[in-house]
Amino acid sequence: MSKAQETVLEIDLSALTHNFNYLKSKLQPQTKFLAVVKAFAYGSDAVEIAKHLQKLKVDYFAVAYVKEGVALRDAGITTPILVLHPQSINFKTLIDYCLEPSLYSKHVLDEFIKITQELSQKNYPVHIKFNTGLNRLGFEENEIDTIVSKLKNSTSIKVKSLFSHLAASEDLNEIDFTNIQIEKFKTIAKIFAKISGYNPWLHLCNTSGIINYPKAHFDMVRAGIGLYGFGNSVEEDKNLKPIASLKSVISQIHSIEKDETVGYNRAYASKGKERTATIPIGHADGINRIYGNGNGYVVINGTKAPIIGNVCMDMIMVNISNVNCKEGDEVIIFNSKYKASNLSEKAKTISYEIITAVSQRVKRIFLP
Structure with missing residues (x-):
């Protein structure tokens, strides 16, 4: 490791491997691992981070916007990519690059169904986001009937997963609230399965959820800050290496x-x-x-x-x-x-x- 002679950001890929393996060790063997590489992989380099994690056989990537997913595809990333906050103006590009959208409102659901029909898509994979208490993005529980009705009226899309986001999983003073979110998400999943007739994957946990709430790992977890070396607590920081x-x-x-x-x-x-x-x-x-x-x-x-x-x-x-x-x-x-x-x-x-x-x-x- 040489001394800096100019302003540089050194990225230690062996530390990334350590963090990935540590977080993965918290999971059951069948639980899938999604790596969040939005915002240039938390300020590092999304392409190089994704290439390294793809070699480690990560199951999924997530980015915030379509442009970020396009950059990964252009760099040769073939692993599935979930776009967490897509805008309808970019839906055609999203489809062209085989990215998978989070659909979080009636408007984006309608718009995505419309464009997939126009492009003659069949069972295009989508992920339905529900709001369980963060109050940022997501459908409400009382919209499940509407969602399923729209899905049944179209063969152009297919729900691959249902997911939500924990608001305070790192804060042990908020255990009661987090448990309420977990139970609400389980209720949503149960209702959705009953009405739709099938069971999509479920994912809820972020880094702190992985560490603090193993009961909520479900089918997949989403690791962001933990991959880059921060565990949201002094104790967990000791187990991770900033990259x-x-x-x-x-x-x-x-x-x-x-x-x-x-x-x-x-x-x-x-x-x-x-x-x-x-x-x-x-x-x-x-x-x-x-x-x-x-x-x-x-x-x-x-x-x-x-x-x-x-x-x-x-x-x-x-x-x-x-x-x-x-x-x-x-x-x-x-x-x-x-x-x-x-x-x-x-x-x-x-x-x-x-x-x-x-x-x-x-x-x-x-x-x-």
């Missing part, structure tokens, strides 16, 4: 006097004689302005250096008065030791936000 390390380098060091200011809007004023380092990474690379003014830090030669002043588009400045370093030294924003979850907590946000924000202009390096 991404965001690194940069010191471009320049300044010595400033008391009351001199640093950066735009003179947001930081020196308390005395201080040394600052300028680093080539900014909010255009994913380091949000919230991390400025002491809310975030980097690590240089094993010592934390607070971000001072406002984060610039392409640069941050840090206080290195107590750091033994020189120009050209490596800078760690986050890695497996100095975790994104720790950095995000200091800024009162979550690891998902910082890792998915890493810009596509940041060079990716893949470690086997």
